[in-house]
Amino acid sequence: xxxxxxxxxxxxxxxxxxxxxxxxxxxxxxxxxxxxxxxxxxxxxxxxxxxxxxxxxxxxxxxxxxxxxxxxxxxxxxxxxxxxxxxxxxxxxxxxxxxxxxxxxxxxxxxxx
Amino acid sequence: xxxxxxxxxxxxxxxxxxxxxxxxxxxxxxxxxxxxxxxxxxxxxxxxxxxxxxxxxxxxxxxxxxxxxxxxxxxxxxxxxxxxxxxxxxxxxxxxxxxxxxxxxxxxxxxxxx
Numbered sequence: 371x372x373x374x375x376x377x378x379x380x381x382x383x384x385x386x387x388x389x390x391x392x393x394x395x396x397x398x399x400x401x402x403x404x405x406x407x408x409x410x411x412x413x414x415x416x417x418x419x420x421x422x423x424x425x426x427x428x429x430x431x432x433x434x435x436x437x438x439x440x441x442x443x444x445x446x447x448x449x450x451x452x453x454x455x456x457x458x459x460x461x462x463x464x465x466x467x468x469x470x471x472x473x474x475x476x477x478x479x480x481x482x483x
Numbered sequence: 484x485x486x487x488x489x490x491x492x493x494x495x496x497x498x499x500x501x502x503x504x505x506x507x508x509x510x511x512x513x514x515x516x517x518x519x520x521x522x523x524x525x526x527x528x529x530x531x532x533x534x535x536x537x538x539x540x541x542x543x544x545x546x547x548x549x550x551x552x553x554x555x556x557x558x559x560x561x562x563x564x565x566x567x568x569x570x571x572x573x574x575x576x577x578x579x580x581x582x583x584x585x586x587x588x589x590x591x592x593x594x595x596x597x
Contacts, residue, residue, distance in 0.1 A: 402584055404584070404585070406588075411590070411591075412590055412591075413487070413574050413576070413588030413589050413590050413591050414526070414574070414588045415588065416585050416586070416587070419584070419585070459525070459526060463584065470528055470531055470539055471516075471526075471528060471586065472528075473518075473525055473526035473527070473528075474525060475524070475525035476525055476526075
């Protein structure tokens with residue numbers, strides 16, 4: 371039972387355009403959400419996070435949006451750059467319990483020059 | 484400052500052999516996590532330690548898997564006996580006490596069981 375879903379396994383975007391990566395979750399107890407970025411042969415690195423008290427968090431070219439009623443979050447990258455090509459994982463956790471991430475299966479983003 | 488260190492980076496072994504994966508968390512971090520990444524299931528948490536104590540091992544697949552954290556700077560994940568379906572990339576991550584929601588991952592160990 372996949373509690374966190376990333377339904378698009380891959381996405382291709384032209385350099386300079388917007389990349390939108392989506393993530394859905396099922397557990398209403400989740401109250402903290404994160405995006406991690408992973409390059410080949412490396413571990414995931416933290417990108418951006420959002421708590422459930424907010425609906426938007428921005429950090430430079432990266433913005434995460436949270437729609438609690440729809441149990442949906444998205445990561446926007448504007449403008450996309452070739453160096454953004456990587457696999458992006460969303461993760462959810464409930465701070466009421468242990469700090470146990472539930473990860474999605476990832477979306478491979480390719481930014482075309 | 485060094486990040487999370489994992490060894491070996493690659494391991495090829497034969498079915499039935501014992502495999503031991505090692506992790507050194509970032510100094511000062513008090514939580515340590517072992518994950519497995521496969522194509523089908525993505526990143527799955529296997530076990531989570533806090534202050535060297537296992538807190539949640541519900542993700543450990545079966546009795547063939549065991550993990551230890553004898554001190555704050557070292558952890559092992561052991562598979563005995565190994566099977567081909569254990570082939571995956573195994574990641575270790577750690578987090579600091581002041582920011583447990585953010586985890587720092589090591590480079591991973593790519594395991595292939597023939």
